Amino acid sequence: MIELVPGGNLALPDTALTIDVPGPFDLSVLITDDSGKVGGDGDFVFYNQPSAPGARLYDGGVGVDPRRLRAGASRVTVVISPADPGIALGRLPVPTLTVRGSGGRGVLARFTPARPAHETVLLLAEIYRRGAGWKLRALGQGYADGLAGIARDFGVEVTEEAATGEATTATAAVGSTAPVGPPPPPAVRANGAPTRYSSGMSAESAEATEFAALVRAERLRAGVPAVALDGRLSAAAQAHTVAMAGRRRLGAESADGISVFQRITAGGYHYLRIDQHLVSGPRTPRAFVEYCLGGEAVRGPLFDPALTDTGLGRAVDARSGEVYWTALWARPFTSDGLIRTAAEVVALTNAERTAAGLRPLADDPRLAAAAQAYSADMAARAFYSHTSPEGLAPWDRAAAAGATHRGIGENIACGQRSPREVVTGWMNSPGHRANILKPDFTHLGIGFAGGGPAGTYWTQLFGQL
Numbered sequence: 242m243i244e245l246v247p248g249g250n251l252a253l254p255d256t257a258l259t260i261d262v263p264g265p266f267d268l269s270v271l272i273t274d275d276s277g278k279v280g281g282d283g284d285f286v287f288y289n290q291p292s293a294p295g296a297r298l299y300d301g302g303v304g305v306d307p308r309r310l311r312a313g314a315s316r317v318t319v320v321i322s323p324a325d326p327g328i329a330l331g332r333l334p335v336p337t338l339t340v341r342g343s344g345g346r347g348v349l350a351r352f353t354p355a356r357p358a359h360e361t362v363l364l365l366a367e368i369y370r371r372g373a374g375w376k377l378r379a380l381g382q383g384y385a386d387g388l389a390g391i392a393r394d395f396g397v398e399v400t401e402e403a404a405t406g407e408a409t410t411a412t413a414a415v416g417s418t419a420p421v422g423p424p425p426p427p428a429v430r431a432n433g434a435p436t437r438y439s440s441g442m443s444a445e446s447a448e449a450t451e452f453a454a455l456v457r458a459e460r461l462r463a464g465v466p467a468v469a470l471d472g473r474l475s476a477a478a479q480a481h482t483v484a485m486a487g488r489r490r491l492g493a494e495s496a497d498g499i500s501v502f503q504r505i506t507a508g509g510y511h512y513l514r515i516d517q518h519l520v521s522g523p524r525t526p527r528a529f530v531e532y533c534l535g536g537e538a539v540r541g542p543l544f545d546p547a548l549t550d551t552g553l554g555r556a557v558d559a560r561s562g563e564v565y566w567t568a569l570w571a572r573p574f575t576s577d578g579l580i581r582t583a584a585e586v587v588a589l590t591n592a593e594r595t596a597a598g599l600r601p602l603a604d605d606p607r608l609a610a611a612a613q614a615y616s617a618d619m620a621a622r623a624f625y626s627h628t629s630p631e632g633l634a635p636w637d638r639a640a641a642a643g644a645t646h647r648g649i650g651e652n653i654a655c656g657q658r659s660p661r662e663v664v665t666g667w668m669n670s671p672g673h674r675a676n677i678l679k680p681d682f683t684h685l686g687i688g689f690a691g692g693g694p695a696g697t698y699w700t701q702l703f704g705q706l
Contacts, residue, residue, distance in 0.1 A: 245352040245379035253368065253375045256343040257306035262321055262336050262365065265328070265461075269320040270296050270303055271395050274313045279395050283311065288457070291469040300466045300549075305368060307375045315370040318380075320391060322362045324461055330357040330383075338365050340377060354381030362391055449475045449553040452526040452568070456543060456551060459534065465546050468570070474552025477504035478567040482554035486565040489558055491519045494694060501567065503623075506692035510550075513582055513689070514572035515696050516542040516658060521565045526553070529566050542570040547659075549573070574691065583609065583687035585660040590677055590685065590701070593668055597678050605704055608686025611642035612700040615653075616688035619698040625655050639702060646684065648705030650676045655695035663699045681705045 243251055262268055270286035272293060273279055283293045291298040295310035296317060305317055319338070323330050337353045357363055360383025367378050384391050453470035460467055481504055484495035494500045501517060518539070523529040533543045542548055548570040556565050572578070584604075591601035615638055619625055628634055633641075635651035652673045657663035667673035676682070688700035 243350045245350050245377075247354065247379055247381040249352075250376050250378040251340075251350050252371075253307070253340075253349070253377055254342055255308070255374070257304060257308075258343075258349075258368070259302060259304050259341045260319060260366070261302040261339045261341070262319070263301045264334050264336055265324045266321040266333070266336060267324050268298060268301075268303055269322070270298070270305075271318045271320065271391075272296065272310060272314050273316045273318070273395060275315050277316065277395065280311075280313070284314075288453070288467060288469045290472070298469070307368060307370070317368040318395075319365045319367070320362060321365055324467070325458070330361055330363065331359070336363070336365065338379075340366075350377060350379075352379040352381070354379075357383050360384055364391070446475070448526050448555055452530065452553045453551060455527060455530045456533075459530065460544065463544050465544050466549070468549055468551045471510065471550040471552050471571070473508045473510040474505065474550060474569045474571060475554065476552070477501060477508050477510070478552045478554030478569045479556070480504055480554070482556040482565050482567040485519065485521075485567070486556035486558045486563070489561070489563070491521060491565070493517070493519065493696070498694075500694045500696070501569070502692050502696040503694070505569065505571070506620075510571065511574035512571040512691045513574050513578045514545075514547050514570075514658060515691055516545070516548060516570040518542065518566065518568040518570075520568075521563055523566065524564055526555075529568070533568065542568075545570065547572055579613075579689065582660060582689055583613075586664060586687045586689075586699070586701070587685055589660055589664040593664070593677055599678060599680055600683075602682060602685040602703070605644065605684035605686050607642045607644040608639060608646075608684055608702040608704050609688070610686070611638040611644065612686040612688030612702040613690075614638070614642070614688070615702075616690040616698040616700045619653070619655070619700075620690040620693035623693050625653070625695065625698070627651055627653060635702060639704065644704055646704030646706055648681060648703075650679065650682060650703035650705075652676050652699075652701040652703075654699040655693070655697060657697055657699060663697075667701070676701070676703055679703070 245251065267288060271279060272284040279285065286293045286296045286298060288298065295306045297304050303319065321336055323333060335353055335356045337351060339351050340349045341347060342349055352366060354363065354365065362384045364380045364382040366380055368375055369378060449470055457467045481495065481501040485491055488496050502515065505512065518533055520529065520532055523532050534540055550571045550573060552569040554567040558565065587604055594601055618629065622630065624630060636649040639646065639649050652667050654663050654666055657666055667677060682703040683706045684704040686702045690698045
């Protein structure tokens, strides 16, 4: 492992990298070509747009795979600013950047810059192409005029907001007026008003960005990791909100029978956790967030650390002037996340059996495959039954997956948001509880899928040897 000094560089392996910068900071990434200029929307990676080809933010860091960057990209610059714009960078702990190889294993280099003085934003490091390979260079370059100064240097024209609160625009200076996505809310202020990077955004996009910044501040104050504004969630939320306004009715399903969850998955976002606020009345994003901060039954999604992405939709009923809102809160699907979700259901189920003096059930991959396929089928084809549309029963599905158990039992559920919620629901139902506590069962497989009319579909498939 190498400790770098400003200007120091290091040849990198031909692999994906993880770059950690823990602490109360906002991370951003700028992707540029040999000219050092951004090329468009996708060249900013920040909390409102957390991924681009070859780069993806996570809590406290960013993953970069130089092999997967967009065509022509030759430089990736890592930028930090205070997570709370009201706190000077110099008052925060000195950031330390740690670079690891594939899978986060093996520290390649560390870099700790000098403590910032009056700077509001810091360029920490850059990954750049050199010949056929890639290198890392430590920077530690500060900007007193914040993200606005960085934006100008990287080819973005920024007009600061006047005291009247008019929105500004940011365009890429690459021989066209291609819009550039907004960086995280900056510490730069003009006449006491924050600089706003609207990039030609629609009113809905600007409101979603304001909403995300307000939520981020509330979660930060509560010690909860920030959420990222996801465009796919916002698109689904907006379509659903327009449908609610047209119908003058709140609900998870619109008049055409399409649920908000089906809109989410149809837009390409697949999730492990999902929640929503469907509200009418508030006039502004701030007023809507204040509503979400209400009683415990309302504020849960806003402060749930398991929910990492958000999206917002707003629409006005032209007839009455009533304002409708949809806020979506989600945790994206990953294979590892699905494994952890299934394992948690198994653990909670076995805890109930242990409390009843029964032996725990063993996880069975064949039962799990059948259960997972069935949950996915119910979500995709929008049905909910122990018998599939083709007439197949649980034991048919188990046998098709290669299971050879003498006895088969099944519990299904829909709409529950977490493993604990679904197991609690099953235990509160006599028939489902009987399956969980049946002494003869020896094995268990779990399935989960998001989407469909109900949002979540769960399957427990029990086996008896």
